[in-house]
Amino acid sequence: MKRICIFILFQIGSIYGFTQNNEYPNSGDVKIYNYSPKLILQRNTQTGGFIQGIQTKMFDGTDNWYFGAHQTHSWVVSKGNYQGILFTVRENGNVGIGTNNPTAKLDVTGEVKTNNGRLVIRDNSLEEWKTDGISQLAVNYYGYNKGTSQFRDFAIYNGKANRIMFVDGSTGNIGIGTSPSVKLDVNGEVRTNGGRLVMRDNSLEEWATNGKTGIAVNYYGYQRGNKQFRDFTVYNGKSEGILYVEGETKSVGIGTATTGTHKLAVNGTIGAREIKVEASAWSDFVFEDNYQLKDLEEVESYIEENKHLPDVPSEKEVLENGIQLGEMDAKLLQKIEELTLYLINQNKQLMKQSNEIQQLKTEIKKLKK
Numbered sequence: 072m073k074r075i076c077i078f079i080l081f082q083i084g085s086i087y088g089f090t091q092n093n094e095y096p097n098s099g100d101v102k103i104y105n106y107s108p109k110l111i112l113q114r115n116t117q118t119g120g121f122i123q124g125i126q127t128k129m130f131d132g133t134d135n136w137y138f139g140a141h142q143t144h145s146w147v148v149s150k151g152n153y154q155g156i157l158f159t160v161r162e163n164g165n166v167g168i169g170t171n172n173p174t175a176k177l178d179v180t181g182e183v184k185t186n187n188g189r190l191v192i193r194d195n196s197l198e199e200w201k202t203d204g205i206s207q208l209a210v211n212y213y214g215y216n217k218g219t220s221q222f223r224d225f226a227i228y229n230g231k232a233n234r235i236m237f238v239d240g241s242t243g244n245i246g247i248g249t250s251p252s253v254k255l256d257v258n259g260e261v262r263t264n265g266g267r268l269v270m271r272d273n274s275l276e277e278w279a280t281n282g283k284t285g286i287a288v289n290y291y292g293y294q295r296g297n298k299q300f301r302d303f304t305v306y307n308g309k310s311e312g313i314l315y316v317e318g319e320t321k322s323v324g325i326g327t328a329t330t331g332t333h334k335l336a337v338n339g340t341i342g343a344r345e346i347k348v349e350a351s352a353w354s355d356f357v358f359e360d361n362y363q364l365k366d367l368e369e370v371e372s373y374i375e376e377n378k379h380l381p382d383v384p385s386e387k388e389v390l391e392n393g394i395q396l397g398e399m400d401a402k403l404l405q406k407i408e409e410l411t412l413y414l415i416n417q418n419k420q421l422m423k424q425s426n427e428i429q430q431l432k433t434e435i436k437k438l439k440k
Contacts, residue, residue, distance in 0.1 A: 112139070122153045145171065217241055295319060304328075348397040354405035357412065364412055380406060 094102040112123045124139010124147075137149040141156070148158040159167040167173030169180030209228035214221065222240035229235050237246040244251035248258035289304040300318035307313050315324035322330035326338030356362060365373075370381065379385045383402055384394065 124153065126152065141171070147171065346396075348400070350397045350401060352401065354401050354408055357405055357408040364409060367413065382406075 092104040114120045114123065121142045122139060124137055126137050127135040129135050134152045137153045141147045141153055144162045146160045147156045149155040150157055156171045159171045159173060161173060165173035165176055165178060167178045170178055211226040211228065213224045224240045225238040226234050227236040235248060237250060239251055244254055244256060246256045249256055291302045293300055302318050303316040304312055305314035312328060313326060315328045317330065322334050324330045324336045327336055330336040365381065373381050382405065
C-alpha cells in the first residue's frame, strides 16, 4: 500500500515539482510541503473510469476502505471497495447515510442517536425516545397532500406501537386514545387539579374525592328541527339523576326528569325560609258591597251534595291536577273572609236578640209589680 501511495505522490511531484522539504521514506509517513497542498487524481480517458479515490487495503491485500468520487455525481465512503457505500454526498448537496441516493439534505436509513442514545429517528419521520435501550415513546410527523393543499399529521406512540395521541392536520382535531371527530376527542379519562375532575364518554364531567365519585355532571347537545339545544344533568355517585335542566323547554327537574308543563318540578319536599308568590288577583272582593254572600242553608246543601266547600277543588281534582299555590291561597282567604262575614252577621243577630231579650225581661218585671 505504501508503494502505491509513493508512486502516486511521485507522479504528482513530477507534474507540479517537488520542494527539497518533501519526504518519501521507505517506511513511515510520506510528507509533502506546500502552501496549499492537494492530491490530484485525474482520469486519462473520456470513457469508463467512473471512480476517482483512495482505496486502502489490509496486509493480505483485502480491500479495507474506499474514499472518493463515485461516477460523476457523488463522493462516497465505502467499506471494502467502492461498492460498499456507507456515506454519500451528492452534487446537489444532499447527504445520505446508509443510502447512496439521498433525497433530502440529510437522508438516513437506520437510526440516528444523540445525547447518549436518548433520541432515535426511524423511517422518514418517526422520532423515538428510548431509555436503557427500551422504547418508551415514539413521535411521528407525517406530511401529505389533499387536492392542492398540504397537511401534516402528528402522532405519539407508546413502546408497543399503540397510538396514544393524534393531531389531524387537515381538520385541526386532536385525539387522545382515538381518531378525533371533534376538536378534542378523548377515549378515556382526563384529569386535572390532582384528579378532581374526570371527563367520561362524550360530555360527562365527573368530580371525584379521594378516588371515589361524589357527583357527576352530564352536558348533552342535540338538534330538533333547525334548532340546537343542550340538556344538563347532575348525578350522584350511584349514577342517579338528582338535577335535570332541559334545554328545549327551559325547565328544571329536581329528583325527576319529567317536568311536564312546569318550569320547576320537584320530586320531594322543599325547605325555604320564605317563598314569594306573585299573584294577579286577591280575595278582597268578598268585602265589596255587591258581593253576593251565599246563605248558610245554601252552603250546607252544597256541602251535603259535593262533600267540599263551594269554589274549592275537590279531593279528586287535587290528586289528579295538584293545586296552584297562589290560586289556592286566594281561595282559602276567600273562605276565611266569607266566614268572617257570616260571624259578623251572626253577631248582629245575637246582639239584636240580646236587646230584645233584655226588653222582655224589663216588661216582665213591670208586670210582676
